[in-house]
Amino acid sequence: MSINIRQICKNFDQFEALKNINLAIKDGEFIAILGPSGCGKTTLLRLLAGFLSPTEGSIVIGDREVGTPSRTLPPEKRNIGMVFQSFALWPHLNVKDHIRFPIQHHRFIPSELKKNFNERIQEVLSMVNLERYAERMPNELSGGQKQRVALARAIAPKPELLLMDEPLSNLDAELRMEMRNEIQKLHRLTKATIVYVTHDQGEALAMADRIVVMNNGKIEQVGTPAEIYTKPRTPFVAKFVGKANLVKGVWNNDHFIPDLFPSAQWTDIGVDQEMKSYGYYPIRPEQIELAKEQQYETSIPGVIASVQYQGKEIQYIVHVLGQDWSVHSDVMDHYELREQVFIQIKPLMKRNNLSPV
Known part of the structure; x- marks a missing residue:
């Protein structure tokens, strides 16, 4: 009906x-x-x-x-x-x-x-x-x-x-x-x-x-x-469904410059136009890769603020330049509380053949 x-x-x-x-x-x-x-x-x-x-x-x-x-x-x-x-x-x-x-x-x-x-x-x-x-x-x-x-x-x-x-x-x-x-x-x-x-x-x-x-x-x-999960239109949908990290910044055509890291320039990986109008770049927890050492010039430094073991994955809160980001990582890659780490966004790495953007 x-x-x-x-x-x-x-x-x-x-x-x-x-x-x-x-x-x-x-x-x-x-x-x-x-x-x-x-x-x-x-x-x-x-x-x-x-x-x-x-x-x-x-x-x-x-x-x-x-x-x-x-x-x-x-x-x-x-x-x-x-x-x-x-x-x-x-x-x-x-x-x-x-x-x-x-x-x-x-x-x-x-x-x-x-x-x-x-x-x-x-x-x-x-x-x-x-x-x-x-x-x-x-x-x-x-x-x-x-x-x-x-x-x-x-x-x-x-x-x-x-x-x-x-x-x-x-x-x-x-x-x-x-x-x-x-x-x-x-x-x-x-x-x-x-x-x-x-x-x-x-x-x-x-x-x-x-x-x-x-x-x-x-x-x-x-x-x-x-x-709903991959292309949220509003900040609320991005946070409520998928617990996305919302990074504030400026959109310039198909590139995004994050306020917290102005030297970086992120490519558009399919962000909805309405979301762009709010000046946000949504990053889901599983889209972030952690590393112990800086691999690229644009890798962002952070500190592990919380660790929650969930069996198939480990859920971290990473303190990144004044913000707390949620990160879901493989259990094989274990990091300790208060450990210094570097993060990179996976889709950006894949699109650029593992080169920084």
Whole structure:
């Protein structure tokens, strides 16, 4: 089901939670709404669900206008399923009954599906790998199993739009990785349009067809995971997705002169034009190479200020000419706290055949 969000604003008394939101979502698309706490992403999801009415603008789902300041279609009259952050399971119903309930009561469920509800229950149990747990009560399930039940309940009536509000935030790291795969699999099987709210950039990058990055009630950038990560348009997107180091300086056509090292001249490696207008050069932590000795005239001196071993890599904070840069390095290249190092930007080295720029 396609969605068109047009000029949406949402105010709570004097607070403007959403500011002029425009977004088009294609049928069957997996959209992640990504941003920090308080950016407006959950408010936008609640508007799509019908829990709130917009202050200005309109929301069109499919071919129906479902939300305007004067008229909002309630959730039960929208063909949607919803997965909440808190699981929201009913303590008196077992797993099978959680799936049966929406099949019997969802307004838009096809009559054939309602008639053959037992077949649909078994199909959904198989989708979420809960066949062996059909008779169990919520208090007999692990956190991951509870989340599977919440997903099963949401997809059981075959909704055309599936809304997810940070569904994995209450799970541990290993379960989150497992559930990412499950949600991706469900998207392929159901072919439903999914709008997925999260503050976790890893979840958004791993699962979404497109990511909507929000900040302070506005959309900062919309794009594929690769576009968001490699070509951020604003300083906020560069810092929030990928934890880029933002170097201030002056752009001169396709070359950049950093303020902290005016004798250097860096070539353009695909920096977005809007980012250039802010006077920044974004460098992701994995784009930086560390060395114990100065290899090029333009290598920048720094001092290791923090060391965090992460198994497959070591994450450093390097104090560079008055700034702290984040650097991710191979575990084979180990540096000690307070050690003097020199840094060079990898793409620049590669483009110039390992020659300084």
